[in-house]
Amino acid sequence: MKATLITNVKIVNEGKIHKKCSVLIKGDTIEKIFRKEVPQNVIEKYDVLDGDNKYLIPGVIDDQVHLREPGMTHKEDIYHGSKAAVAGGVTSFMEMPNTIPQATDLETLEKKYDIAKETSLANYSFYLGATNSNIEEVKKIDKKNICGVKLFMGSSTGNMLVDNQEALDLLFANSPVIITSHCEDEQIIRENIAKAKEKFGNDVPISEHPNIRSAEACYQSTVKTIELAKKHNARLHVLHLSTQKEMALFESGELKDKNITAEVCVHHLWFDSSDYEKYGTKIKWNPAIKTNADKAALWDAFNSDKLDVVATDHAPHTLEEKSNSYFKAPSGGPLLQHSLVAMLDMARKGNTTIEKVVQKMCHAPADLFEVEKRGYIRKGYKADLVLVDQAPWEATAENTLYKCQWSPFEGTKFAFKVTHTFVNGQLVYNADKAGMHFNEEHKGQRLSFERE
Incomplete structure (x- = not known):
């Protein structure tokens, strides 16, 4: 089972911001949340993504x-x-x-x-x-x-x-x-x-x-x-x-x-x-x-x-x-x-x-x-996670992905940027200086609902 450790992040979850945290993903699920520094012997077991002090949100x-x-x-x-x-x-x-x-x-x-x-x-x-x-x-x-x-x-x-x-x-x-x-x-x-x-x-x-x-x-x-x-x-x-x-x-x-x-x-x-x-x-x-x-x-x-x-x-x-x-x-x-x-x-x-x-x-x-096990950063929940950097960028027609190829936000300079998106534990999107990258091999799942 693939496992990824996201380290050094500010978790925004349930009304609070927790600094210097890490999150372990196993398969499609959040396996563990570390509220303090992760021991080196634990880090060595997993693929590590350095969150670089970015915000991690559901x-x-x-x-x-x-x-x-x-x-x-x-x-x-x-x-x-x-x-x-x-x-x-x-x-x-x-x-x-x-x-x-x-x-x-x-x-x-x-x-x-x-x-x-x-x-x-x-x-x-x-x-x-x-x-x-x-x-x-x-x-x-x-x-x-x-x-x-x-x-x-x-x-x-x-x-x-x-x-x-x-x-x-x-x-x-x-x-x-x-x-x-x-x-x-x-x-x-x-x-x-x-x-x-x-x-x-x-x-x-x-x-x-x-x-x-x-x-x-x-x-x-x-x-x-x-x-x-x-x-x-x-x-x-x-x-x-x-x-x-x-x-x-x-x-x-x-x-x-x-x-x-x-x-x-x-x-x-x-x-x-x-x-x-x-x-x-x-x-x-x-x-x-x-x-x-x-x-x-x-x-x-x-x-x-x-x-x-x-x-x-x-x-x-x-x-x-x-x-x-x-x-x-x-x-x-x-x-x-x-x-x-x-x-x-x-x-x-x-x-x-x-x-x-x-x-x-x-x-x-x-x-x-009543979506089943999504919407929060909690152990046992689906690993739908987003890393957000406080880094300026401008929305343009060239970096707009809608099929209609335009946005009312064209020309807007935003202060925050999504750099990584995990869906069901899979890194499906990441952005770096070279551009936007997608992993299209993994598809999303049908939502299920915890209703009586």
Whole structure:
């Protein structure tokens, strides 16, 4: 059994930073954690990787990505998305059902798992999509090997809007797994589009996006979804929250004590509406990036534990597609490769702490979805580990790995860099002065869940 000893690292884990530590990996598992200097006779037994005083964190678990396979692989696919993920320190992802065909039945869903088994460098799980008529498929979910159900309360790429009240009640009453929801009110959005067209004609500027997909549209839909969850005592996770007003709907506290949880995405913490002038449709997401006051409220909720999880909503489109006018440009953008370093940069600037970043990106997704033995640096857990150096670098088109070949972070100089990523004990990515190196011989594993 292959064994690797990572020495001389600062472990960031469970709210603390432990200096001058070492971690022993045997096979795909963390065998031992050394809190002090490792004896020389122990070092001599193993392959040693000198951590050079870098941070060692658990692999990031991203609970919301769109990898576009099958059906839209000109934008992204599981291979390229997972490659970008491990280069960014993301060792596990949960992927959304709005592909072509849509993953709204278990047979179609399993075909996505088959693709990932052959091509994904990271660990993976896939959501079953809810529709107005597929409650029988939802009931058949094996809760130990499927991450959850995705509910679109608002339409987005590949419209999967669920708007039938009876279907919603059946879903919340019967889902055997956590329901994750995209919350935007369609009627309010349609009314706002009509107002924008009345004012601007068909030449609506991108700056109107947060007014069209407004704070009120988000709030009203989130209220309705929470009411459904409370009515049926269902587990609900509200995705990509974007407004100050919505924060009043959630409670601070430990994730384990909550039946209703909340997520924020990196782009809603990084950008605000003043950035539309510079980036245009490149930062067109649903829900929209909103005001600086909204962003500040999200940060307050992040630090007070109203917001439980950070994700990306990684949703690539080609640059040609994104370069269209407002109504023709699709919503979504690529983020997997840059999410961790962006969050660490914001911690360095004082928005939060490194320990909090690890809590929201590594520990909390594992706890929320009850992922089996991942998300922490603990003996007996899977060795999904990431080494991060405090070393400056610049994101460019040339070092961006998404299949769409662009990033809204191009030109950004980050203060932190992922140098090594282990997935199931295998070094799948490392970066040095010569460039980025991948071990594609080893593929990720299907996530399993410790659910009763």
